Amino acid sequence: MLEVRSLTGGYDKKEIVHDVSFSLKKGHMLGILGPNGSGKSTLLKMISGILPVTAGEILIDEMPRHSYKQKELARKMAVLPQLHAHAFSHTVSETVALGRYPHQSGLFSQWSTDDERASTEAMQQTGVAKYCEHELEYLSGGEQQRTFIAQALAQQAELLLLDEPTNHLDLEHQRQIMDMLKHEVEERQLTVVSIFHDMNLAALYCDELLLLENGRVRACGEPAEVLTEDEIAEVYHTAVARFAHPQLATPQMALLPDTVVADNCVTLEQFTVKSQYVHLHTDKPLRTLSAALHNPGFGWFRHFLNRTVDEHYMSDDAHTEMKNYIANEQLPIEQTVAMMTAVDVQHAVIRRYTNDEHEIFVMVTAGVGNAVDAARGHLHAEPQRVGTINLWAIINGELSDESFMQAMMTTIEAKVKAMQDGEIYDTHTGTIATGTSTDSVLIAATQSGRKYEYAGTITAIGKLIGRGVYETMLIALDDYKRAKGWIQ
Amino acid sequence: MKKHVVGYSVSIMLLFVAAWFAISVGSVKVPLSVLWNPSSADAASANIIWKIRVPRVILAGLVGAALAMAGAAFQGLLKNPLADPYTLGVSSGASVGAVMTIFFGISTSSLGLYTLPIFSMLGAMAAMVLVLSFARLVDRSMKMETLILTGIIVSAFLSSVISLMIALTGDELRQILNWLMGSVSMRGWPYIKMIWPFLVIGGLMLWMNRKELNALLFGEERAHYLGVNVKRSKWMILVGGSILTGCAVAVSGTIGFVGLVVPHMTRLLFGADHRHLLPLSIINGATLLIVCDLVARTIIAPSELPIGVITSFIGAPVFAYIFFRQRRKGR
Incomplete structure (x- = not known):
């Protein structure tokens, strides 16, 4: 649909864009990213014909852009x-209706039913239909923006440059406009080229990304290839951390602010044992x-609860019950x-383990009436x-994701070993148990x-964890056995 | 849509009422019945009506329509509510063209009757180009104030050129002075014949660009994206507006503010859509000038005021009001 071949150009006296090439298939969305002044808008203006091209070619539907007449081009590209x-x-509807200009011709051309349908639909898609008789100047910036998007949609072009x-736009309208564009791209094979400031939004919606730096293509391809920590850090001179979107297979970037991380240190005094729970604050x-x-997986927390419930505790919805309790x-x-x-x-059992500069705390509650041999x-x-x-x-220290795992x-290996050495049997199978069927583990670090x-087990911190968990487990198991009267 | 039906009906009705009064009222009262029953009138009345009043009313209407349409188009193109042939200095340019024709006694056989309007139009276009290029030089974004100030500078300069020419003439002085004051009196049918073809051409040039004017209100870049041939439209609008102004000035001298007041009021009442703004401005411009002319010749009868006095009397306060509103809004 759109092909740009080694495009160079910019303003009269200054070339801003150098040797940019890319192509975009029909029904795809391309996001253009880049720092301020990297030539994003200039590139778009060159493609749309506002700024001169000194070298290179722009093909729209395999035809050179300049071979289109002005109105033809406006029917092809909005x-x-x-x-x-x-x-x-102007009222909103007058503004949107202007998008039909390229479809009207002749001295006495009439407003057709096609025109009416296209502009009504565009207003509905962008959610401005309800203000259609309002005057533009009294609308908010977001409402005006949506009106102009509606105008571009009313043009019914196959290629949209944004x-x-x-x-x-606020969050709701950002999502609404982007969802709507994505829908048009997928359902009607609209082709979209759009500049984004927000690379996470671009990664969410675009099929391909083009990263510009100083008017040159720095990277081009699928979001997963373009949005790498090193690339972004170099182009934007800003440290970022890449993470996976919680629900979609697309990368997201988190800004790493250049602020000094204050020391954070856990002490034994921060653990308290209340009547119903162990509390680390x-x-x-x-x-x-x-x-x-409650709150499993990765996260950042200040309160840690290990709560005792009655032996006969029954709840249909343990999550809600726990929330109410908290x-x-x-x-x-x-x-x-x-x-x-x-x-x-x-x-x-709560214990502190330390050697040299390494320090960890282990907390164990062990009840093994339900012991199971995992094998x-x-x-x-x-x-x-x-x-x-x-x-x-x-752990008092900073752990990478890898070291968290x-x-x-x-921790688990040390637990299994403690079960073995504590001779806890799976009563059902008569073999040594590896744990119980409802165990829970928590690893936390001050970062x-x-x-x-x-x-791992023989790294500095791993050694401490292995020994700490093993020893604390044995104490807790002995305590359990004593309570059950198995030992004196 | 309904809004526009009302707009056209009221405007046309007002035009007819104005024309009716303008034809019947004057130093000699002609009963209204003469208008639809000419046979009942005596020869003197018929003479007054067909030789003096009717052409005068038609000429006032044409001049008003031309100035209002040119004003509406200039305002749209420049996105400036204070633009009109008078404030932009285009009228002064046309005056210089016309005065030069009279001063040098230019008459070419090939142009014949049309010499005066053609030189007026050329003067108008030259002034337009001068004002726009100077304003662009001062400030690329051509802010409202820059443009108006440039118009004033150019007007002042051109006025001095006219004064110089007047000072240098002897016997032709009265003719020029008379004409400069701005009046549609004692012009008669020949003047109508002289300008109507140009009015049609200029009017058509603007009418053909009504949708382009709408698009241009959103900026040249946006208009380009919508498929407007921006360069061609701009030239057609500038030339069309200059033709209309030149014609009006050629027959009636400089009459200020008609091109400012009429489009402004029309836009306020019926919106900025040029498909309706242009025709409604034509009708209302005609009405306004017919009424102004009626007032000019009756208010201190038996003497006559120049019509420009009346239009400026109305126009200047409206100008001040628009300026005030725009500046307040900008803040």
Whole structure:
């Protein structure tokens, strides 16, 4: 649909865009990214014919752009510039109706039903139909922007060039306009080239991205290829961290501000054992990876709860029940991660382990009435007995994602070993158990101070975790056995 | 749509009422019945009506229509509500052209009757080009104030050129002075014949660009994207407007503010859509000038005021009001 071949040009005296090439198939959306002054708008204006081209070619539908007559071109390609000028008052519907100009011809051309349909539809798609009789100058910036998008849509061109279409729009309207464009791209094979300021929005909606730097193409391709941490850091001179969108297979970029991270340190005093729960309350949030009931997965939290519930606790909706419980305790729901156990928290074992500059804390509550040998789990029916091992490993230091996973592996391996050495049997199969069927693990780190790239079993931090978890587990298991009267 | 039906009906009705009064009222009262029953009138009345009043009313109407349409187009093209042939200095340019024709006694056989309007138009175009290029030189975005100020500078200069020519003439002085004051009196049918072809051409040039004018209100860049041939439209509008102004000035001298007041009022009432703004301005411009002329010749009868006095009396306050509104809005 659109092909740009080694395009060079810009303003009269200064070439801004150098040797830019790309092509776009019909029914695709291309996002143009780049820092201020990288030539995004200039490139768009050259494609749309406002600025001169000194070298290179622009093909629209395999025909050179200059071979189109002005009106023909406007039927083929609609353009939404970044700034809008207007004089005197116009109603929204008059403004949108102007988009039909290229479809009208002759001295006495009439407004046809096609014209009417196209402009009504464009107004509905952009949500401005309800203001159609309002005057443009009294509308908000966002409403004006949507009116001009409607005008461009009313042109019914196959190719749409947009310069920051989501400018002035709030979150709802950003999504609405982008969803609508994406829908047009998919359903009607509209081809869209759009400049974006927000690379995350571009990554969400575009099939391809073009990254410009100083008027040259820095990268071009699928969002996953173009949006790399190194590329963005170099082009924008800004540190970013790439992460996956929680629900879509598209990369997103998080800004890493250049501010000094204040020291954050967990101490033993921050652990308290209340009547119904173990509570860790830190000064600043800890990065956390857990299999907790409330707020599992990765997150940042300041309150950590290991709550005792009655042996006969039954709830259809444990999540909501836990949320209500946290709220009743006057704790912030979104900053709290919480798990449950049937073990009385007075039996919780909390210990500090340290060597040289490394320091961790381990918290264990162990109830093994429900012990299971993971290798023979398939021999078990539904769990009937209560019993849970809840394990926390809190680390004063900075962990990479990789070391978070390794810390979790190390914790679990140490737990299994403690089960073995504590001779806890799976009563159903008669073999040594590896855990219970409802265990939970939590790894949290302050993300300040020493950095740990790895946390395997013989790394500095891994050694501490392995030993700490193993020893604390054994103490907790002995405590459990004593309570059950198995040992003296 | 309904708004426009009302607009056209009221405007046309007003035009007829104005024309009717203008024809019947004067130093000699002619009963209205003469208009639809000429046979009942005596020869003197018929003479007054067909030789003096009717051509005068038609000429006033044509001049008003031309100035209002040119004003509407200039305002649209320049996106400037204060633009009109008078404030832009285009009228002064046309005056210089016309005065030169009289001063030098230019008459070419090939142009014949049309010498005066053609030189007026050329003067108008030259002034337009001068004002626009100077304003562009001062400030590329051609802000409202820049343009008006440039118009004033050019007008002042051209006025002095006219004064110089007047000072240098002897016996032709009265003719020029008379004409300069701005009047449609004692012109008669020949003047109507002289300008009507140009009015049609200029009017058509603007009418053909009515949708382009709408698009241009959103800026030249946007108009380009909508498929408007911006360069061609701009030239057609400038030339068309200059032709209309030149014609009006050639027959009636400089009559100020008609091109400012009429499009402004029309736009206020019926919107900025040039498909309706242009024809409505034509009708209302004609009405306004017919009424102004009626007032000019009756208010201090038996003497006559120059018609420009009346239009400026109305126009200047409206100009001030628009300026005030625009500046306040900009803040």
